[in-house]
Amino acid sequence: MTESSIQVAVRIRPLNAREVSLLAPVDTSQPFQGDGGLAGSPSKAQNAIAAMRTNYIRNILSPVDDRVLVFDPAEPAAQIRGQKQQPTTHMHIHGNGRRARDVRYAFDRVFPPTTTQQEVYRGTVEPMLTGLLSGFNASVFAYGATGCGKTHTISGSSEDPGLIFLTMRGLYERIEEDRDQYETHVRLSYLEIYNETIRDLLSPTPTPPGPGLALREDAASKISVVGITEHIPESPEQVLEMITEGNKRRTQSPTEANAVSSRSHAVLQLNVTRKPRTAGTVEEMSSASLNIIDLAGSERASATNNQGMRMKEGANINRSLLALGSCINALCQTGGARNVKGRHIPYRNSKLTRLLKFSLGGNCKTVMIVCVSPSSAHYEETHNTLKYANQAKNIQTKVTRNLLHIDRHVAQYVQAIASLRQEVQELKEKLASTGGADTPAERRKRDALLADATHQLQDAATAQRDALRQAATDAAPLHAAEAVRSALRDAVDTSAAPDRAILESLLAQTPDVVAPPEDTYRLAAIPLPPALAADTTYTALYAARHAHFEANLAAEARAAALQAARQLLQDTIGRRLIDLALGTAHATQALRSAAARLDNDLTDDDRVALAADLRAAGERGTAALQQAMGAHVPDNVPVVRKVAHPSPARRVRPSLGPRSTGDAARFMRLASPRRRTLRPSIAARHRNIGGTPLVVPDTAKDAKPSAAPTAPTVPPKPRASLAPGVQKSLAPRPSVAPAPRRSVVPTDVPARAVEPKKAPADLRRTLPDRPRKPVTAPADSVRKPAVFDKAAEPSLPENRAAERRAAERRPEKRSAEVVPGAARAPPAAPPAVSRTRPESDTRSMRHALPSDTSDDPVQPVSTSPVASTEPVHSPTLSKRPTSPARPPSTSPSAASRGGTGVKRRGLFERQFLARPETNDGDSTMDSLLHTDLADLSAQLPREDWQASLLDTPRRTSSSFFTTPSPRGHRSRESREMPA
Numbered sequence: 001m002t003e004s005s006i007q008v009a010v011r012i013r014p015l016n017a018r019e020v021s022l023l024a025p026v027d028t029s030q031p032f033q034g035d036g037g038l039a040g041s042p043s044k045a046q047n048a049i050a051a052m053r054t055n056y057i058r059n060i061l062s063p064v065d066d067r068v069l070v071f072d073p074a075e076p077a078a079q080i081r082g083q084k085q086q087p088t089t090h091m092h093i094h095g096n097g098r099r100a101r102d103v104r105y106a107f108d109r110v111f112p113p114t115t116t117q118q119e120v121y122r123g124t125v126e127p128m129l130t131g132l133l134s135g136f137n138a139s140v141f142a143y144g145a146t147g148c149g150k151t152h153t154i155s156g157s158s159e160d161p162g163l164i165f166l167t168m169r170g171l172y173e174r175i176e177e178d179r180d181q182y183e184t185h186v187r188l189s190y191l192e193i194y195n196e197t198i199r200d201l202l203s204p205t206p207t208p209p210g211p212g213l214a215l216r217e218d219a220a221s222k223i224s225v226v227g228i229t230e231h232i233p234e235s236p237e238q239v240l241e242m243i244t245e246g247n248k249r250r251t252q253s254p255t256e257a258n259a260v261s262s263r264s265h266a267v268l269q270l271n272v273t274r275k276p277r278t279a280g281t282v283e284e285m286s287s288a289s290l291n292i293i294d295l296a297g298s299e300r301a302s303a304t305n306n307q308g309m310r311m312k313e314g315a316n317i318n319r320s321l322l323a324l325g326s327c328i329n330a331l332c333q334t335g336g337a338r339n340v341k342g343r344h345i346p347y348r349n350s351k352l353t354r355l356l357k358f359s360l361g362g363n364c365k366t367v368m369i370v371c372v373s374p375s376s377a378h379y380e381e382t383h384n385t386l387k388y389a390n391q392a393k394n395i396q397t398k399v400t401r402n403l404l405h406i407d408r409h410v411a412q413y414v415q416a417i418a419s420l421r422q423e424v425q426e427l428k429e430k431l432a433s434t435g436g437a438d439t440p441a442e443r444r445k446r447d448a449l450l451a452d453a454t455h456q457l458q459d460a461a462t463a464q465r466d467a468l469r470q471a472a473t474d475a476a477p478l479h480a481a482e483a484v485r486s487a488l489r490d491a492v493d494t495s496a497a498p499d500r501a502i503l504e505s506l507l508a509q510t511p512d513v514v515a516p517p518e519d520t521y522r523l524a525a526i527p528l529p530p531a532l533a534a535d536t537t538y539t540a541l542y543a544a545r546h547a548h549f550e551a552n553l554a555a556e557a558r559a560a561a562l563q564a565a566r567q568l569l570q571d572t573i574g575r576r577l578i579d580l581a582l583g584t585a586h587a588t589q590a591l592r593s594a595a596a597r598l599d600n601d602l603t604d605d606d607r608v609a610l611a612a613d614l615r616a617a618g619e620r621g622t623a624a625l626q627q628a629m630g631a632h633v634p635d636n637v638p639v640v641r642k643v644a645h646p647s648p649a650r651r652v653r654p655s656l657g658p659r660s661t662g663d664a665a666r667f668m669r670l671a672s673p674r675r676r677t678l679r680p681s682i683a684a685r686h687r688n689i690g691g692t693p694l695v696v697p698d699t700a701k702d703a704k705p706s707a708a709p710t711a712p713t714v715p716p717k718p719r720a721s722l723a724p725g726v727q728k729s730l731a732p733r734p735s736v737a738p739a740p741r742r743s744v745v746p747t748d749v750p751a752r753a754v755e756p757k758k759a760p761a762d763l764r765r766t767l768p769d770r771p772r773k774p775v776t777a778p779a780d781s782v783r784k785p786a787v788f789d790k791a792a793e794p795s796l797p798e799n800r801a802a803e804r805r806a807a808e809r810r811p812e813k814r815s816a817e818v819v820p821g822a823a824r825a826p827p828a829a830p831p832a833v834s835r836t837r838p839e840s841d842t843r844s845m846r847h848a849l850p851s852d853t854s855d856d857p858v859q860p861v862s863t864s865p866v867a868s869t870e871p872v873h874s875p876t877l878s879k880r881p882t883s884p885a886r887p888p889s890t891s892p893s894a895a896s897r898g899g900t901g902v903k904r905r906g907l908f909e910r911q912f913l914a915r916p917e918t919n920d921g922d923s924t925m926d927s928l929l930h931t932d933l934a935d936l937s938a939q940l941p942r943e944d945w946q947a948s949l950l951d952t953p954r955r956t957s958s959s960f961f962t963t964p965s966p967r968g969h970r971s972r973e974s975r976e977m978p979a
């Protein structure tokens with residue numbers, strides 16, 4: 001227990017605007033002295049000023065420092081002059097005529113008019129909060145005359161809150177600071193004492209009229225209000241809202257002194273209980289109450305001029321305040337709380353003093369905030385208030401701490417343990433939710449594990465990506481092979497038996513496409529370490545990274561698929577390659593057949609030369625084909641490369657093998673059904689070599705014999721049996737009218753123009769073997785058709801000599817038929833037919849001319865430049881004189897076609913040897929030419945011989961098999977256009 005005095009603080013409110021306007025001006029005039037000087041009797045002006053000053057007010061409070069103030073201080077001017085103080089205006093007003101008191105009062109605190117609410121709070125209530133939370137009761141009440149600022153100090157406004165709000169805010173701040181150590185509860189009630197009745201200001205239902213709420217004093221001498229509502233605020237703002245609502249219910253009425261005068265005493269009571277969180281054998285709980293009281297203002301009835309209810313209110317207010325003053329006097333006279341036991345303190349004279357019983361003289365720290373007005377208009381009220389306050393500061397109170405020491409029962413320990421366990425569990429959950437359960441070391445370890453798993457995942461993704469790229473690269477030829485296989489299958493379905501055998505052989509050697517498995521692009525998951533798998537956060541992180549890598553793989557797969565699609569699109573040309581392969585097969589077969597035939601008849605030099613020429617021609621034909629197709633056909637195209645060569649095919653020298661379909665197309669003409677029909681001699685030769693198997697020569701260096709079945713010699717193949725691509729390439733060309741052909745006009749040719757050459761042995765063997773009727777030529781001069789007869793082979797020296805001898809034996813007959821100048825004319829006339837030639841003759845010529853390709857069943861796929869059958873004027877021809885008996889030549893010249901002299905040579909031979917009928921002149925010419933055939937053949941260049949051998953169609957000879965030879969051109973020109 002400690003003794004304490006009531007803390008008295010005086011707050012001087014500022015002058016309001018009205019009061020400021022009534023402040024008297026400072027009188028600086030000189031007093032009249034009466035002796036002719038200034039101190040004489042006052043003038044009229046001075047009297048007028050003095051009269052005006054009766055309406056002025058002046059400041060009657062002058063704070064000296066924060067503890068002392070001067071009531072009714074002397075005016076500064078009088079003090080300066082050292083004269084007696086003049087009566088103040090209010091002395092005149094109040095008529096007391098007394099001199100200024102100039103009384104000094106000392107208090108615990110003096111707050112000048114400029115003091116803020118915060119400063120008042122810090123100087124009054126704040127020091128008591130610590131004691132309140134420790135169990136010391138406390139009271140703060142505002143005392144003073146009406147309109148002096150009590151309500152403003154206690155409640156304030158929302159813009160400038162007063163002590164209630166500031167106190168609650170400070171209290172909650174301290175509670176929050178000690179929350180971990182103490183458990184604190186605050187209960188709040190707010191009431192008013194109006195006309196000696198107590199009303200609850202926070203109850204939603206207003207207190208019924210009548211006696212109001214009753215006061216009760218318990219055994220502990222604690223005063224409580226029966227039926228008052230208590231509230232537990234959560235924040236100081238909520239308290240402010242409560243107080244604002246309560247003040248609205250408080251009785252307020254405008255008076256002359258205060259427009260918002262409170263007509264009741266308002267009491268805010270806070271009950272604060274606190275106990276430490278640490279459990280002990282004895283529970284120590286503190287309990288204290290804080291009363292914040294806003295008293296109603298005392299008022300002088302004469303000053304307020306209140307009437308009726310206001311007067312009654314004022315009387316009750318004054319009565320309660322008088323009771324309060326009486327208690328204060330009694331407390332002061334008895335020495336305060338120390339002697340209260342033997343003295344009577346009239347607390348029961350009013351509800352107010354009963355309520356403040358322990359705040360004034362009991363176990364309580366009390367602060368009295370005395371609100372005073374500095375205006376001289378409240379001179380008496382202020383003076384009385386200061387006298388009360390000065391007396392109240394002498395009141396002594398005994399302050400004891402309110403502690404409850406409660407021995408705990410065993411059951412309470414069980415309850416405390418359960419409470420502590422629950423608290424521990426809550427703390428653990430809180431730590432787990434914030435991730436604070438892991439130590440930094442554990443987190444680093446988990447992060448390292450996750451990084452390791454991620455690296456493994458990345459390595460797997462990288463390896464799979466590389467495999468994906470390789471698979472895409474490997475798939476490109478597979479797609480190409482599949483395209484080829486598809487084309488082959490189509491060709492097999494639509495081809496005749498021989499072709500089908502070839503195509504099936506190719507198909508068997510074309511690899512299958514192996515589709516990748518569906519999960520090729522799926523990224524396998526790397527198993528997570530258990531330490532990570534148990535943590536949802538890490539598993540989510542790993543799953544996200546796995547998805548990231550798999551998405552990258554999917555992107556790679558899409559790119560690869562796109563590339564494969566492009567490749568497949570490009571590989572559609574594989575179908576055309578099938579056509580090419582088919583043509584090559586036919587050509588190879590035909591070439592081998594022809595080569596087999598020739599092999600028996602050629603000398604070694606001829607074979608070598610023939611092979612070289614064929615190879616060169618094949619290469620040119622291949623190039624032409626590729627150019628025409630618009631695509632490059634590599635040597636390793638599976639269709640060609642995969643064809644096997646059975647050993648019997650090796651009978652043909654590899655050097656003789658054609659290398660392109662250009663050869664094929666040419667040789668297929670030999671195998672065409674029409675050719676067989678028209679040329680039984682050729683067919684017979686084919687039959688003779690029928691045992692030669694059909695093979696497709698391999699152009700690859702590493703070609704190996706295969707067990708693939710070989711096709712027999714290709715029989716005449718119907719057009720409809722060809723593959724679609726082939727059919728397309730073999731589509732009938734626009735029909736072309738037969739070119740007008742010139743009749744052979746024997747002309748004189750200078751002997752030097754014809755250079756003797758060695759003719760091939762089988763030149764005449766290739767001539768048309770159709771039966772013909774010799775007209776003028778002797779029977780022995782007619783070529784032996786059909787079967788090859790070595791005895792009739794003009795290439796043999798013995799035969800050539802015999803032929804010359806036979807010619808010499810009939811000189812007279814030849815001379816009779818020969819036109820002068822035509823004996824040495826070369827049979828180089830272009831294969832033109834005279835317009836006057838009979839139709840039958842023309843047909844026979846066409847039969848003898850395989851160059852008419854319009855009805856050829858097998859055409860090479862070449863789209864090489866085709867020599868027009870229309871007459872083309874040749875500049876070379878135009879320079880040369882033509883025979884007047886014959887029209888100028890309109891056939892394509894050798895120069896314009898770049899080497900068709902070979903064709904003409906073959907035509908010439910056939911025309912000369914196979915013409916069935918002619919007129920007399922022609923017959924004579926034919927006889928002469930026939931006689932000189934051997935010599936002329938000897939003069940042919942080798943390529944001409946070759947062309948004749950192959951019986952090259954005119955339209956393709958220039959592009960495929962004829963080697964342009966300037967020398968040959970010159971010789972042909974000299975033959976075609978004799979002077």
Ligand SMILES: Nc1ncnc2c1ncn2[C@@H]1O[C@H](COP(=O)(O)OP(=O)(O)OP(=O)(O)O)[C@@H](O)[C@H]1O
Nearest residue numbers: 013014146147148149150151152258261262296297
């Ligand atoms: N310190 C101050 N600063 C500014 N204005 C003040 C101050 N004190 C009082 N006032 C103003 O003076 C007027 C009267 O104040 P207030 O109502 O608080 O007086 P009161 O003592 O409560 O009167 P009553 O006893 O009649 O209720 C109010 O308008 C208030 O705003």
